[in-house]
Amino acid sequence: MMSGLRTRSLNPTVWLICSLCLWLAAIVSVSASPTGSSGPPPAVAAISRSSTPAAEKPAPQQAPAPTTAKYVGQEACLTCHDAQAQKYVTTAHHRAMDPRTPAAKQSCETCHGPGSEHAEDPANKSKKLKDFKKLPASEINATCATCHNRGEHALWEGSQHESRGLACTSCHSVHSFKAESAQLKEKTQIEVCASCHRDKASKVDRTGHMPVREGKMQCTSCHNVHGATNVKLLRKGDSIAELCTSCHGDKRGPYLWEHAPSRDGCVTCHDPHGSSNERMLVAKPPLLCQRCHVGTRHPSTVYDATLVGTGVAGSSPSVRVYGRTCVSCHSAIHGSNHPSGQRFIR
Numbered sequence: 001m002m003s004g005l006r007t008r009s010l011n012p013t014v015w016l017i018c019s020l021c022l023w024l025a026a027i028v029s030v031s032a033s034p035t036g037s038s039g040p041p042p043a044v045a046a047i048s049r050s051s052t053p054a055a056e057k058p059a060p061q062q063a064p065a066p067t068t069a070k071y072v073g074q075e076a077c078l079t080c081h082d083a084q085a086q087k088y089v090t091t092a093h094h095r096a097m098d099p100r101t102p103a104a105k106q107s108c109e110t111c112h113g114p115g116s117e118h119a120e121d122p123a124n125k126s127k128k129l130k131d132f133k134k135l136p137a138s139e140i141n142a143t144c145a146t147c148h149n150r151g152e153h154a155l156w157e158g159s160q161h162e163s164r165g166l167a168c169t170s171c172h173s174v175h176s177f178k179a180e181s182a183q184l185k186e187k188t189q190i191e192v193c194a195s196c197h198r199d200k201a202s203k204v205d206r207t208g209h210m211p212v213r214e215g216k217m218q219c220t221s222c223h224n225v226h227g228a229t230n231v232k233l234l235r236k237g238d239s240i241a242e243l244c245t246s247c248h249g250d251k252r253g254p255y256l257w258e259h260a261p262s263r264d265g266c267v268t269c270h271d272p273h274g275s276s277n278e279r280m281l282v283a284k285p286p287l288l289c290q291r292c293h294v295g296t297r298h299p300s301t302v303y304d305a306t307l308v309g310t311g312v313a314g315s316s317p318s319v320r321v322y323g324r325t326c327v328s329c330h331s332a333i334h335g336s337n338h339p340s341g342q343r344f345i346r
Helices: 002-032 042-050 074-078 082-088 108-112 116-120 137-144 189-194 198-203 240-245 260-264
Strands: none
Touching: 074 082, 074 108, 189 198
């Protein structure tokens, strides 16, 4: 019994000695580790790496699959694709004497890629050539831009149409075009533009005089659809007024007496896409003029239902509404160079 009590009394001392030994062993192991290693323990590092979101990891870049395809020539393509060649041979793309055309290089394979593997095994979809009906717009545009990168096409990259995801094949077709020029997918240019710009195309059919409807102009007479450095993809000038005065030179200033709407822009009073009013005005005069000139000089009241005349007893229609307008007297409405032309009457 005495020995058992002695053993219990020694237990705290033993525990103290064991703890001291473990503490010394830990100090020795830390001092033996290489200096400067401030990284976390392997287990902690593994956990931190595994908890990193997948979105932050750089996506592995897959190298393009190697191809051994070779060019086989136009004749090999025509053994199956004769229907695609019927219109292609009538276009500028088939002019072999021009070194810039596909026919002067590899013909069909200039755009669709080398076709030896496709010719050997047409049923194998993995060896299929470029299909412009399925390619993204960026790849289609890059293919066309290898040749069409000058003149009107020089500003295509970054233009309004390119930034909105349009491809060259959205408007043009190499093998099944319908127009007589530019290989458009529709018979007329306005039909192509109307597929997106329906609001502008519908104005062309209004009752007023419209050169586009009469075949004297078309959309590209004013707009460069492939890109421009100004507003609205205009073909000339840096503003709408500069474009309009490139044809309407008699309306070009500067004037001694300037009419503010003319200085601000022609579209203040005119709708270039069409109108039911004469001279393609946005409203019938004198109502157009009273959008700005209200309650000053003459008349002193707005042309309301009473002055226009609605059949109400006692109504007296203004003579300025029927047969006369403000420009009957203010004929130099765009501006005047006469010393007394501050009222635009001469």
